[in-house]
Amino acid sequence: MAGGELYDCTIVGAGPGGLQAAIYLGRYNRKVLLIDRGGGRTWHARHIENFLTQPVITGAEIISRGLEQARNFNVEVRKGTVTSITKEGHFEVSTAEAVFRSQYVVVSSGVYDNFPEIENFRKFLGTSFFTCVDCDGYRTTGRKLLLVGNSVYTVRLAFAMKEMYTSDIALLLIIFDPPEDYREALADEGIPLIKGRPLRIIGEDRIEGLELKDGRVIPCEMIMSNFGFKLNNAFLAGLDLKRDAKGFKYVTNHHYESSLSGLYIVGPLNTGHDQVVIAAGEGAVAAIDINHRLLDL
Numbered sequence: 643m644a645g646g647e648l649y650d651c652t653i654v655g656a657g658p659g660g661l662q663a664a665i666y667l668g669r670y671n672r673k674v675l676l677i678d679r680g681g682g683r684t685w686h687a688r689h690i691e692n693f694l695t696q697p698v699i700t701g702a703e704i705i706s707r708g709l710e711q712a713r714n715f716n717v718e719v720r721k722g723t724v725t726s727i728t729k730e731g732h733f734e735v736s737t738a739e740a741v742f743r744s745q746y747v748v749v750s751s752g753v754y755d756n757f758p759e760i761e762n763f764r765k766f767l768g769t770s771f772f773t774c775v776d777c778d779g780y781r782t783t784g785r786k787l788l789l790v791g792n793s794v795y796t797v798r799l800a801f802a803m804k805e806m807y808t809s810d811i812a813l814l815l816i817i818f819d820p821p822e823d824y825r826e827a828l829a830d831e832g833i834p835l836i837k838g839r840p841l842r843i844i845g846e847d848r849i850e851g852l853e854l855k856d857g858r859v860i861p862c863e864m865i866m867s868n869f870g871f872k873l874n875n876a877f878l879a880g881l882d883l884k885r886d887a888k889g890f891k892y893v894t895n896h897h898y899e900s901s902l903s904g905l906y907i908v909g910p911l912n913t914g915h916d917q918v919v920i921a922a923g924e925g926a927v928a929a930i931d932i933n934h935r936l937l938d939l
């Protein structure tokens with residue numbers, strides 16, 4: 643049941659977006675609750691080298707240091723899964739255990755990748771099996787790369803990867819047949835097109851190839867998987883928030899406030915890009931805006 647306590651802000655998700663918002667609001671001496679279920683996308687990033695001042699840092703380190711920093715500014719951190727958010731005057735944020743009331747909400751619950759069915763890919767995830775070009779494309783520079791996907795976007799990505807990172811690239815499509823002009827362009831670029839269903843990665847400490855269900859093995863050192871992602875947004879279902887033209891990501895204003903007044907959405911759930919530094923920056927913007935509004939009350 644909702645208690646008498648009223649938080650200034652409840653934050654959903656302790657990724658870079660939620661943690662940065664928590665740190666800002668904590669430093670305004672606001673009453674802040676951060677609810678997180680653990681194990682998000684950043685947690686799985688093993689090698690982040692594009693974050694200012696950090697030559698290399700793991701996502702787990704960013705999260706654990708961020709949690710410590712937020713707690714030092716008196717942010718209350720609770721483990722739990724948010725199941726719904728409603729607004730009638732104040733927001734009510736529910737988990738299985740309790741309902742929390744707050745004046746503002748920052749949603750920073752992130753996304754999760756769609757992975758192909760490959761038996762043992764998790765062993766290599768974040769070291770030589772990648773899903774995000776902005777994150778890890780650079781690390782494929784000059785390497786023998788296999789790009790796996792199933793859409794026209796994957797075919798376009800093959801050209802982009804060749805232009806930026808490596809000419810030693812092959813493209814595996816599960817069942818998608820690219821249009822003839824794309825096939826011709828792939829041939830012109832010297833990018834072999836293979837059709838088939840992956841089974842498992844060959845190699846113990848490093849990737850040596852990808853075995854297909856029909857027994858063929860495609861030699862490679864690195865794999866870029868391109869199957870898109872889904873949003874961690876089940877708890878927003880009842881709110882009828884404005885989405886983009888595809889009805890997918892949430893539309894926000896320049897302070898990252900959604901179409902529902904007082905509810906902010908930061909990180910890859912909104913229409914912006916998906917990076918640690920971007921989610922963190924958006925969390926800071928949302929927190930500053932929330933604080934300005936609290937001062938006006």
Ligand SMILES: Cc1cc2nc3c(=O)[nH]c(=O)nc-3n(C[C@H](O)[C@H](O)[C@H](O)COP(=O)(O)OP(=O)(O)OC[C@H]3O[C@@H](n4cnc5c(N)ncnc54)[C@H](O)[C@@H]3O)c2cc1C
Pocket residue numbers: 654655656657658659660677678679680681682683684685686687688689690691692701722723724725750751752753767768773774776777778874877908909910911916917918919921
């Ligand atoms: C393998 C890998 C490598 C990456 N490498 C890089 C890189 O090099 N550089 C870079 O900038 N970015 C990288 N990223 C992307 C980066 O992790 C994301 O951009 C970033 O996570 C977005 O931040 P976020 O705040 O949305 O947090 P997320 O890390 O997605 O965290 C969201 C949090 O919300 C929690 N949550 C979700 N639903 C609920 C709920 N209902 N209730 C409570 N809590 C909930 C999750 O458990 C999680 O803790 C990488 C991602 C992966 C997977």
